[in-house]
Amino acid sequence: MRLRIARSFSLALVAAAVVTLAGCAFFRGDYNGGIESDRIGFIQKGVTTRSEVAAKLGVPDEVTFAGGREIHHYRHYEGKAAMFIPILFNIGRVNVQSDDLYVFYTDGAVVEDVIYGNRTEHMEFRWWPFGE
């Protein structure tokens, strides 16, 4: 009986030590400013011109010519990392997602189409590195 109590006490002590010595770390980083949907609401197909877009959003990260159109690409990346760090080992994950805005222009430099994708808005801190 006394041995069982001593063993339970030792286990509890070890568990307490592991818990108190364990640590966590979080990191968040941004590349380029965010492209929030309310910042691009002014863009109207067939109306807004290339210079108006440039005046509000600035120079695009990339200019592509495809399908007979000039396409301006604005990018924003966000990275989130979370780590679980007990005394002996650490487990962590860094997740990077992008927001992408493409503005398609006609020959007359007027917006023909817009593609916008926001992946960072609901991105979570994830520390478990296994599985998906």
Added chain:
Amino acid sequence: MEIERSTWSFAGGLSVNRNFRPIILLAAAGLPLLFGCAIQVQRVDSNTIIRPAQADFIVPGRTTMPEVVNRLGAPQKIIGSDDRTVFRYEFFVTKDLYINYGQLIGFIPGLAGFPNFSLESQGSGANVFQVGFDRRWVAQDYAFLRGAEDARFSFWPF
């Protein structure tokens, strides 16, 4: 349709690398938080993977660009020529497992200061989905590269 990895070559490698640069920057900034322990399990991934089943709705010659964007979101990359435009959805993953057996042994009472002996193994891969459109923005073809499945945590680097 699934393309062999070799057929992709690195014809578009420059553009992939340019897209990859901010990912490397952000990952490199976050990873040092992990260093120092005897056992380290680390993973870096970027963007969201697109599975072949998610692209089943695309019918070459019929599905339009807005339909693709509505279902899959904005691509990470658009490349093309006068007659053809390609949307690329890119997912990268790196898995790294590091074990310092010497440091582990050093935790045993009386063996503190045991020399370092570490084994580390890293696997990286990319899954890319691309869909090509004609001038009328109708999908003509699509293809997958599935390299991310080969990225695994491994104990044995030899």
